[in-house]
Each structure stands twice: as C-alpha cells, then as structure tokens.
Amino acid sequence: MKLTYKHTLYASYIGFITLAIINNLAPLLFVTFQREFDLSLEQIGFLISLNFGVQIFIDTVSAKYADKLGYRFCAVLAHVLCVSGLLLMGLIPFVFTNGYAGLLAAVILNGIGGGLLEVLISPIVESLPGDEKASAMSLLHSFYCWGHVAVVLLSTLYFVLAGINRWYWLPIIWSFVPAANIFLFSTVPLRKIVDDEQKIPLRELFREKYFRLFIVLMICAGSAELAMSQWSSLFAEIGLGVSKTAGDLLGPCAFAALMGLSRTFYGIKGSKINLHKALSFSSILCISSYLITVFSPLPVISLIGCALCGLSVGMMWPGTLSLAAKQFRRGGTALFAILALAGDVGCSFGPGFVGLTSNAVQKAPHIFTSGLFSGTDATGTGLRTGLLFAVIFPVVLWIGIGKIASSKSTIIE
Numbered sequence: 001m002k003l004t005y006k007h008t009l010y011a012s013y014i015g016f017i018t019l020a021i022i023n024n025l026a027p028l029l030f031v032t033f034q035r036e037f038d039l040s041l042e043q044i045g046f047l048i049s050l051n052f053g054v055q056i057f058i059d060t061v062s063a064k065y066a067d068k069l070g071y072r073f074c075a076v077l078a079h080v081l082c083v084s085g086l087l088l089m090g091l092i093p094f095v096f097t098n099g100y101a102g103l104l105a106a107v108i109l110n111g112i113g114g115g116l117l118e119v120l121i122s123p124i125v126e127s128l129p130g131d132e133k134a135s136a137m138s139l140l141h142s143f144y145c146w147g148h149v150a151v152v153l154l155s156t157l158y159f160v161l162a163g164i165n166r167w168y169w170l171p172i173i174w175s176f177v178p179a180a181n182i183f184l185f186s187t188v189p190l191r192k193i194v195d196d197e198q199k200i201p202l203r204e205l206f207r208e209k210y211f212r213l214f215i216v217l218m219i220c221a222g223s224a225e226l227a228m229s230q231w232s233s234l235f236a237e238i239g240l241g242v243s244k245t246a247g248d249l250l251g252p253c254a255f256a257a258l259m260g261l262s263r264t265f266y267g268i269k270g271s272k273i274n275l276h277k278a279l280s281f282s283s284i285l286c287i288s289s290y291l292i293t294v295f296s297p298l299p300v301i302s303l304i305g306c307a308l309c310g311l312s313v314g315m316m317w318p319g320t321l322s323l324a325a326k327q328f329r330r331g332g333t334a335l336f337a338i339l340a341l342a343g344d345v346g347c348s349f350g351p352g353f354v355g356l357t358s359n360a361v362q363k364a365p366h367i368f369t370s371g372l373f374s375g376t377d378a379t380g381t382g383l384r385t386g387l388l389f390a391v392i393f394p395v396v397l398w399i400g401i402g403k404i405a406s407s408k409s410t411i412i413e
Contacts, residue, residue, distance in 0.1 A: 003187055004189065005128050005129060007184065007188045008124065008188040008189055010184070011184040011185050011188050012121050012124055012125050013140065014143075014180070014184065015117050015185075016121055016140060017147030018079065018178040018181060019114050019117045019118060020146075020256075021082075021147060021177060022051075022086065022110040022111075022114050023051065023114060023148075023347075024148045024151050024229070025151055026047065026107070027229075027233050027252070028151070028156075028252070029167055029170075030233065031237055031238070031244065032164055032167055033047075033103065037099035037100050039100060041358055041359045041362065041379075042355060042356065043100065044234070045351060045359070046352070046355070048226070048230050048352060049348045049351065049352035049355075050104065050107050050108065050111065051111045051114070052111070052226070052344045052345075053348045054108055054112055054115060055115035055118060055344040055347070056115070056341055056344045056348060058111070058112055058115025058119070059115055059119055059337050059340045060337075062115065062337045066119055066120065066337065071120055074116050074119075075116070075120050075121075075124075075185040076182055076185050077113075077116060078113045078114075078115075078116035078117045079113065079117075079185065080178075080182060081110070081113030082114065082178040083175045084109050084113075085109030085110030085113060086106070086110065086174055086178070087172055088102070088106040088109060089103070089106040089168075090169060090170070090175075091172075092106065094168075113178075115344065118343075119336060119340050121140065122336045123336045124190060125137065126325060128191070135266065136267070137318045137322050138266040138319070138322070139263065139266075140267075140318070141263050141317060142260045142263035145259040145261075145263055145314065146256075148229070149253055152248050152249070152253035152256065155170055155248075156249060156253075159245070160245065205334070205335065208328070210327060210407065213400055214320060214324045214327070214339065214342075215338065216342075217320045217397055217400045218339050218345075219343070219345050219346040220316075220346060220394070220400070221316035221317045221320050221343060221393075222342070222343040222346025222347040222349075223347070223353070224309075224316060224393040224397065225313040225316060225317065225347070226346070226347040226350045226351050227353070227390040227393065228293070228309045228310075228390070229255055229256070230350075231351060231354055232252045232306050233248055233251055233252050234383070235251070235387070236248070236251040236303060236306070238379055238380065239384060240299040240302055240303070241299065241380075242303075247303075250300075250303040250306075251303055251306050251307075252306075254303070254306070254310065255307055256310055257307075257310065258310040258311035258314070260314070261314070262310075263314045263318060266278065266315060266319075275315075276323075276404065276405035277405075278315050278319065279316065279319045279320070279323075279397070279401045280401050282312045282313065282314070282394075283312075283316075283397045283401065285308065285312035286309060286312035286313055286394035287394045288308070288312075289305045289311075290309060290387060290388070290390060290391045290394070291305075291388075291391065292304065292308065293305030293306050293387060294384045313394075316397065321336070350393060353386070353389065353390065354383075354386035354387060354389070356386075357382070357389050358379075358382035358383050359382065361378075361381055361382040361385040361386070362381070
C-alpha cells in the first residue's frame with residue numbers, strides 16, 4: 001500500500017500521543033515515587049523541571065540542526081529515545097539501587113525524545129497540503145490531550161486490575177505506542193515547511209518586536225498549562241484528600257478531556273472563530289479556574305476548577321503558534337523550534353515554580369499564608385499557595401494577547 005500525506009498526518013497524531021505519554025505518565029506515579037523512593041516535593045518538582053529542561057536544550061539545538069539532519073531521521077530518533085526512556089522507567093526497581101537516579105536517567109531520555117517531537121511535528125503538519133493551518137494545528141494538539149486522557153484512564157484501569165505495587169509494568173506497556181510509530185515515520189512522505197533559500201534568518205526574527213512578545217506568550221502558555229496538569233494528581237490525593245482513582249479521574253483526566261474538547265472544537269470550527277478573542281477569553285477563564293481550585297473549601301469544587309483550567313488552556317499553545325506562523329510565514333522550522341523552546345521554558349518553569357513555592361510554604365505555612373487556607377495541613381497549604389502564585393501566567397498572557405490584537409503590525413511575507 002502506498003502511503004500518502006494522510007498517513008503522515010496520522011503519524012503526527014501518534015507522535016503527539018507519544019508526547020502526552022512521556023509528559024503525563026510520571027505525574028500519575030509521583031505519590032508512588034515519593035513513597036517508594038522517599039522523595040521530597042522539591043525532588044518531584046525537579047523531575048518535572050528536568051524533563052522540560054532537557055526539552056528546552058533539544059529545542060535550542062534543533063533550531064539549527066533539524067533541517068540539516070532531516071525530518072525523517074529526527075522523527076525516528078525521537079521515538080526510539082521515547083521507547084528507551086519508558087522501558088528504563090519500568091526497569092528502575094530491578095536495575096538501580098538508587099531509584100531517584102534511575103528516574104533522572106529515564107526523564108533525560110524521554111526529554112530528548114519529547115523535545116525532538118515538539119520541534120518536528122508542528123512544522124510537519126504545517127507543511128502538509130491544505131489551507132486551514134490554524135485549525136489543523138489545533139486538531140493536532142488535541143491529540144496530545146486525548147493522549148493525556150488515555151494515559152490517565154488506561155493507567156487508572158491498570159492500577160485497579162493489577163495494583164499500584166506493579167506500577168513498573170505500566171511504562172513498559174506504554175512504550176509500544178512510540179515503538180509502532182517508528183515504522184510509520186520511517187516510510188510516510190514528508191516535505192519541508194519552506195525552502196532553505198526563502199527562510200527568515202533567526203537574527204531577523206529576533207529583531208521583530210512582536211516575535212519577542214510571542215516568546216513571552218509561549219512561556220506563559222506552557223507555564224499555565226503544566227503548572228496545573230503536572231500537580232493536579234498529587235494535589236487531589238494529598239492536598240484535597242480524595243482517593244487516587246477519584247483524584248486522577250476528576251483532576252488530570254477531566255483537565256485533559258476538556259483541553260482536548262476545546263482544541264478539537266477549534267480544529268473543526270476554527271475558520272469561524274476570532275483567534276485573538278478566543279485566546280483572551282481563555283486567559284480570563286484560566287485565571288478564574290486557578291482561583292476556584294485554590295480557594296474552594298470543597299474538594300469537588302476544586303476539582304471542577306482544575307477541569308475548567310484544562311478547558312481554558314486548550315487554545316493557548318496551538319493558538320499562539322498559529323498566530324506566530326501567520327505573522328512570520330517564512331519562519332520555517334526555526335520559528336517552531338524557538339517557540340517550542342519558549343513553551344518548554346514555561347513547561348519547566350511553571351511546575352518547578354509551584355514545587356519550590358509549595359516546598360517553602362510547607363516548611364513554614366503560617367509565615368507565608370497567615371491562615372489564608374484554614375483547615376488544611378502544611379502540605380495542602382503549600383500546594384494551594386504554589387498554585388495561587390501560578391495565576392500570574394494567564395494574567396500576562398491576557399495582557400500580551402490584547403497588545404497583539406490592538407497592534408497594527410504587518411505580516412512578514
């Protein structure tokens with residue numbers, strides 16, 4: 001059977017599902033890692049930051065070398081590394097005497113693979129034939145959300161059937177997804193987003209005022225999304241006191257499902273929606289959802305706030321990418337690499353910021369909050385305070401989108 005660009009799109013969808021697996025499987029096991037390997041909140045926060053920190057480094061390198069090495073080579077390599085990282089995570093109890101060292105090694109491999117996927121998949125889809133680029137980009141990113149939902153649901157089912165004590169088989173099972181995609185990306189047709197001689201030099205891009213603003217917006221988009229999604233499972237179980245199964249289903253799973261719905265909706269109806277207004281509304285809803293999650297005295301309302309946060313952040317990442325791609329049409333792979341780099345800075349900084357803040361407040365809750373969160377223990381107070389501070393990210397995003405919408409900047413053809 002001859003493979004077409006439709007199969008390239010399917011491979012890209014699976015690539016984003018793979019990205020969802022490596023970014024969201026470990027957070028479901030944070031409480032298990034904390035208990036089994038005696039980890040602190042700060043160490044868990046570092047695992048999140050390391051994952052996205054490695055992705056940041058790969059984003060930087062990819063901006064220069066991805067085109068030279070070729071999309072196919074880099075895409076296959078990315079999936080090989082993701083398979084290796086997931087297999088290593090499952091082998092930690094059998095190979096490493098220091099479990100935390102094993103987690104660090106697995107996170108590094110996954111981070112390299114994830115960084116490559118994030119840089120490559122968006123320009124691959126952008127290069128495919130068709131006019132509705134923003135809609136296609138949003139639909140692509142919706143598969144990250146549906147992958148996140150699948151990770152939570154199927155992993156929860158695994159925990160119920162096999163037990164949390166056999167967690168080490170789960171990463172090995174999930175490794176079959178990127179393993180299958182290795183074969184697809186080895187054969188599907190690929191094309192470049194823009195010819196080498198037509199690309200805008202990076203130095204020219206950085207001289208553009210609004211390109212620098214797009215970098216800030218991507219940082220805020222990544223921070224707003226990951227600060228909630230990476231900590232929601234632990235926050236539900238420890239901060240809110242609900243069971244792991246209920247917490248995962250009503251927290252990160254609902255978060256991912258609503259995020260996927262918002263991206264799928266825009267992927268279908270994108271041509272009829274004003275992207276600036278959609279992003280402004282998303283920012284305001286995100287601010288509200290963070291405040292609901294943090295200040296609600298009822299766990300169920302906090303979990304609803306967490307889920308609404310998923311709806312609010314759904315458009316932020318793909319929407320900002322689409323605006324930038326329209327603004328700088330000759331940016332090429334480098335444009336997506338730099339913006340992915342900025343997004344990963346946010347993905348690293350946001351959860352890490354929440355972790356450091358939570359850890360500091362946990363040690364001295366009364367000094368930091370003065371009874372603001374009455375009725376919660378030190379850990380719960382720390383987590384709520386960390387998430388409260390994260391509201392700055394959607395606030396900055398809202399201000400930035402308003403500035404771009406009101407500007408009279410010209411598109412770089």
